[in-house]
Amino acid sequence: MITLRLNHQQHDFLRTVADRDAHLGDVGDLVRAALADASVHENRATPAPTSGPSDRTGEILQPGTGKAFEVAAGQVLRIEQIEGHQCVDLNVFNRADGRERLHVGRTRGMQGLHPGPGDVLWSNAPWERPIMAITGGTATTDTQFPFCSRLIYSAFFGLRDRTNCQEIQNEAQREYGLDPWDLHESLNLFMHTAPGPDGEPVILRNVARPGDHIEFVALIDVLAVPNVCGDDLSNCSNFGVRPVRVTITPGGPADAERARAAYDRSVVLGLPSPREYPGARPLQRDPGYVAAFPHLPLHPADVAVEVSAEHLDRFARARNTDLYGDDEAAALRDIVLSWAIDRLGAFAGNAWP
Ligand SMILES: [Zn+2]
Numbered sequence: 001m002i003t004l005r006l007n008h009q010q011h012d013f014l015r016t017v018a019d020r021d022a023h024l025g026d027v028g029d030l031v032r033a034a035l036a037d038a039s040v041h042e043n044r045a046t047p048a049p050t051s052g053p054s055d056r057t058g059e060i061l062q063p064g065t066g067k068a069f070e071v072a073a074g075q076v077l078r079i080e081q082i083e084g085h086q087c088v089d090l091n092v093f094n095r096a097d098g099r100e101r102l103h104v105g106r107t108r109g110m111q112g113l114h115p116g117p118g119d120v121l122w123s124n125a126p127w128e129r130p131i132m133a134i135t136g137g138t139a140t141t142d143t144q145f146p147f148c149s150r151l152i153y154s155a156f157f158g159l160r161d162r163t164n165c166q167e168i169q170n171e172a173q174r175e176y177g178l179d180p181w182d183l184h185e186s187l188n189l190f191m192h193t194a195p196g197p198d199g200e201p202v203i204l205r206n207v208a209r210p211g212d213h214i215e216f217v218a219l220i221d222v223l224a225v226p227n228v229c230g231d232d233l234s235n236c237s238n239f240g241v242r243p244v245r246v247t248i249t250p251g252g253p254a255d256a257e258r259a260r261a262a263y264d265r266s267v268v269l270g271l272p273s274p275r276e277y278p279g280a281r282p283l284q285r286d287p288g289y290v291a292a293f294p295h296l297p298l299h300p301a302d303v304a305v306e307v308s309a310e311h312l313d314r315f316a317r318a319r320n321t322d323l324y325g326d327d328e329a330a331a332l333r334d335i336v337l338s339w340a341i342d343r344l345g346a347f348a349g350n351a352w353p
Contacts, residue, residue, distance in 0.1 A: 001304055001305070001306055001307070002031070002304070002305050002307050002311075002312065002315070002332065003302050003303070003304050003305075003329065004027075004031055004302060004303045004304075004305060004329070004332055004333060004336055005300075005302050005329035005330070005332075005333055006300075006301045006302060006303060006333065007232065007241075007298040007299060007300060007301055008298065008299040008300075008301040009159070009162045009163065009232065009295070009298065010232055010233065010239070010301070010333075010337065011027070011301035011303065012159070012162075013157060013159060013233060013337075013340065014027045014030055014303075014336070014337075014340055015027060016157075016158060016159070016344075017030060017340045017343055017344050018030045020344075021343065027303050027305075028303070028305045028306065030336065030339075030340060030343075031303070031305045031307070031332075031336050032305065032307060032308075032311060033339070034335055034336045034338075034339035034340065035307065035311040035314050035315050035318075035335065035336075036311065036314065037339060038314055038315065038318035038335050038339070039318060040314070040317040040318050041317070041318060041319075041320065050084075050209040050210055050211050050212075051211045052210045052211050053080060053081065053082045053083075053210045053211045053245065054080060054211060054213075054245075056078075056080070056245065056247050057247070058078075058080075058245045058246055058247030058248075059245070059246045059247070060082070060243050060244070060245055060246075061088075061226065061227070061228050061243060061244050061245075061246060062228070062243050063163070063228050063230075063241035063242060063243065063298060064163045064168060064228065064230060064241065064293050064295060064296045064297075064298060065168060065171075065172070065227065065228060065291070065293050065296075066089075066168045066169055066171070066172035066225055066226055066227025066228065066293075067172050067175075067225070067226070067227075067246070067291075068172050068173055068175050068176050068178075068223050068224070068225045068285075069223070069224050069225070069226075069246065069248055070095065070221070070222075070223060070285075071132075071216075071218040071221070071222050071223075071224050071248055072218060072221050073218050073219060073220050073221050074217065074218065074250070074251050074255075074256060074259075075217070075218055075248055075249065075250060075251050076135070076215055076216070076217055076248065076249045076250075076251040076255050077132075077215070077216045077217075077218065077224050077246070077247075077248055078213055078214070078215045078216075078245075078246070078247045078248075078249070079189055079213060079214050079226055079244060079245070079246055080211065080212070080213035080244060080245040080246075080247070081139075081190065081208045081209065081210055081211060081212045081213065081244060081245075082210060082242065082243050082244060082245055083210060083242040083243070084206075084208050084209045084210045084212065084242075085206040085207075085208055085237055085238040085240060085242065085323070086190060086206070086208065086228060086229070086237050086240070086241070086242045086243075086244055087188060087189065087190050087191045087206060087229035087231070087236045087237045088188075088189040088190055088226050088227065088228060088229060088244055089147050089165045089169065089186035089187070089188060089189070089226065089227050089229055090102075090186055090187045090188075090189055090224065090225070090226050091169055091173065091183065091184055091186060091224075091225040092121060092131060092132060092187075092222050092223070092224050092225070093173075093176075093178065093182075093222060093223045093225070093283060094123065094127075094131065094220060094221070094222060094223075094283075095220075095221040095222055095223050095282065095283050096220075096221060096280060096282055096283075097277075097280040097281055097282065098176070098177075098178060098182065098223075098281045098282070098283045099277070099279075099280070099281050100123045100124060100127045100131075101123060101124055101182070101184050102121050102122070102123060102124075102131065102132075102184060102187060103122055103123055103124040103125075103128075103184070103185075104143050104184070104185040104186065104187055105143075105185065106122040106123075106124065106125075106128060107119075107120075107121050107122045107143060107187070108143035108144070110122055110266060111266065113142070113143055113144060113193075113201075114140060114141050114142060114143070114193075115134055115141050115143065115187070116134055116137065116140075116141060117134050117135060117136055117137055117215075117258075117262075118134065118258075118261065118262050118265060119133070119134050119262060119265075119266065120132065120133045120134070120219070120262050120263060120266045121133075121134070121187065121216070122266075124184075126275070126277065128271075128272075129271055129274075130219050130262075130263055130266055130267065131218070131219055131220055131222055132216045132217065132218055132219055132222060132224075133216065133217045133219060133258065133259040133262035133263060134214065134215070134216055134262065135215050135216065135217045135255055135258040135259055135262065136213075136214075136215035136258070137212075137213055137214035137215055138211075138212045138213060138214075139189065139190050139208050139212040139213065139214050140190060140191065140192050140193075140207075140208075141187060141188060141189055141190075141191065141214065142187075142188040142191040142192075142193045142201075142203075143187065143188070144193060144201045145188060145191065145193065145201070145203065146185050146186070147164075147165035147166055147169065147183070147185070147186045148164045148165045148166070148229065148230060148231045148236075149164050149165065149166035149167075150164055150166060150167065151166075152164070153233075157233060157341075157344065158344075161294075161295060162230070162295055163230030163231075163232070163241065163294075163295045163296070163298070164230045164231070164295075165186065165227055165229055165230055165231070166180075166183065167230075167293075167294050167295070168227040168228070168230055168293060169183050169186070169225060169227050170183060171291060171292065171293050171294065172225050172227055172291070172293075173223075173225050174286075174289065175285060175286055175289040175291070176223055176283040176284065176285055176286070177283060177284065177286060178283065188229075189214055189226070190206060190208040190212065190214075191203065191206070191236060192204045192205065192206055192207050192208075192235075203234060203235050203236050204235055205235045205238055205320075205323055205334075206235065206236065206237050206238045207323070215255075217251055217255050217256070217258070217259035219259065219263065223283050226244075226246060228241060228242070228243070228244055229241070230295075233337060233341065234341075238323065238324075238330065238334060239330075239333050239334050239337045239338075240330065240333070241298065315331075315332065315335070318335060319331035319332070319335070320334060
């Protein structure tokens, strides 16, 4: 017997795949088929221990949620892994005028595909200026993939009503009067991407470890809105959703120095002269706001599956210990969901209305 650790929306997905496939009676059949097909990895090393999550306090963002944080100029926003492997989406707005916000395309153009320590985040036109500096961190970022949304799960998985960054972000930013159409492309924190075989970017398995973090210094007063990515069906967060920690601290001279260095590096010969744009939209907290994130709670939906000694042997040789160490349940979930997603592709192509 082997136990597959899932939440209810992952279980719904596996049932959908099993229902579409004449060769699979139920999710147990699907698990056995996935194990029989699993590629064997040789000589996988167990990951080295990390320093682990810090003992900071701060705010814990739970799976399926996000939160808008006021970060004053000079303060440090730190986003940190607790369990590891978790992608976080980030939106940023100018508190004095919500029309100005992070422009991920401009940031990509000025700082490259993976902004890191020493880079700045740029705002949209007509402002086009650095609004935050990345001053520290131990993790990857990505600027190439848009947030996950209702569209993605419907178009690619045939699923509706499940956690996604679009709706999580909408609900978090609503606290400051921002509308669903104010959502901008996210800066993807802890997302691991690289060129695929044909040169196009692909999302690889998430390598963020407990305690990995990214630190930003605000260059103007901003509203920063991180959210725990709702995607539990891809490499993006290794088929899971987990809490992350957010802290905001005053920032010391060393933070200011790093922020100044990042600014100077990106603005070598000065910015265009600033102009006034009438109709500023200051962002004020709605005192009546009560968070109501959709598609929660996520219920555990473990499945116990009868498997043969051969299946167990295959699993032992195929499981990715590089990423999951002794966490057999996470390794099994990765194998099974990866297989099911590949399988679903075989049924695509008949959705034209
Ligand atoms: Zn997402």
